[in-house]
Amino acid sequence: MRYTEGRGWHDAEIKQYEPFLISPAATVFHYAQEVFEGLKAYHCADGSVNLFRPTANFARMSASAKRLAMPEYDEAFANKALKELVSIERGWIPESEGTSLYLRPNYIGVDPYVGVRAAREYIFYIICGPVGAYYAHGLAPTKILIEKVYTRSSPGGMGFAKTGGNYAASLIAGEEAHQKGCDQVLWLDAQQRKFVEEVGSMNIMFVIDGVLVTPPLNGTILPGITRDSVLTIAKDKGYKVEERPVSTDEIIETAKSGAMTEAFGTGTAAVVSPVGEFVFGGETITVAGGKMGKMAMEFYRILTDIQYGRAADSFGWIEKV
Ligand SMILES: Cc1ncc(COP(=O)(O)O)c(C=O)c1O
Structure with a gap:
């Protein structure tokens, strides 16, 4: 039209x-x-x-x-x-x-x-x-580069909008990440390069000390519909959920100590995509032995069961054609 x-x-x-x-x-x-x-x-x-x-x-x-x-x-x-x-x-x-x-x-x-x-x-x-x-060869955990040089968006910009410019700004980082053997980049905030924002085409979530943690919608990240759906399911299941800033220090510390038991991306393409490793500077940090976690698996199953009509849609998300 x-x-x-x-x-x-x-x-x-x-x-x-x-x-x-x-x-x-x-x-x-x-x-x-x-x-x-x-x-x-x-x-x-x-x-x-x-x-x-x-x-x-x-x-x-x-x-x-x-x-x-x-x-x-x-x-x-x-x-x-x-x-x-x-x-x-x-x-x-x-x-x-x-x-x-x-x-x-x-x-x-x-x-x-x-x-x-x-x-x-x-x-x-x-x-x-x-x-x-998406997972023709099974749910393979991904290797994610925490991006230190380029940024995707900044406060007052258009990070929350799904517009080509945001993706154009991200392409060079994606190319460089691939050259380093990584699947995607994890963006940091543009002001301090301290807090994580989102992955190339997914929002990011962590399970730290049993709590589902994800960065807040502060205008610089895309308000993912899968993100919202996962948070809704998690709350419905009685899991503790925190939308709060997550620093790179916290990621590295908790991944190393084992307090971080899961890290995964959420988005329409993959539904849920587990992170096996983070690359930060010269360091590679493995998350939970590089395996898909329990919560990620559960969200994947619940969401796909609703999407394909295998389970009742108690949230009112499905619209029939
Ligand atoms: C930059 C970005 N963040 C997050 C997402 C996840 O959003 P959704 O769950 O609505 O697919 C996408 C995918 O559309 C994306 O391109």
Whole structure:
């Protein structure tokens, strides 16, 4: 669907996937005025199709759009359009264990204007494609580089928004981490380089002295929907949960002493991804013998059982297509 200043949103349609024409001067190419989302449609054994918390994705997309000075859009309408699209494309939803149809709403500024200001014309579109099981070879713990040089976002910036600029800023660190044999980076706060923020495409959680600990949503990290879901499940189970700053000193000390029994990332792609090792400066620190922990395993099972319709959804997260 398109937005034109003075006219509002118009010309919503679902059509075959194909390239579309926009001007080389479109604002998105110069000033990166764009936001996006990522979520999945899951095939259930009874033949129905589940979406996991799409309302939350569209609410987050609105928050991202607001930060990038983009016009409001009708979240309920976008959600309805998403369901209509998935319904049309349901033949593309793979059925084997752990697979899904990935859904990517995008919202970009397109008017041809080479001058710094908010766009006056926009396109909102949704694409989709089948994705394989993230853990095709089992739940392998990852090696994470704690990033000392580059930062991803800072207070007052746009770290909480799901916008391309945040990812562009992160790519070089990801490349360098791969060269060092690491899977992803763990970002530190931009001011003190002391407190951990999030991983490349996941939020980070620790189990320290039996307490589930995760950095707070202070505007510099993405408010992950999986993060929120895991915290909700943990509280429901009666686990002690703390959203508080976690320093690198605390990570190193507690991983070494054994007080840290688990570290894992949370996100739509992997659901839960255990950390086996942290690399910090010249040091490699193993977490809990490099194995997947009990809590991570439990959250993974509960979440995937809800997503694939194998368990009752007592939290009201599932929306049927
Ligand atoms: C930077 C970043 N943090 C966290 C997440 C996890 O968010 P969610 O659980 O909503 O997928 C993602 C993935 O979307 C991400 O790209």
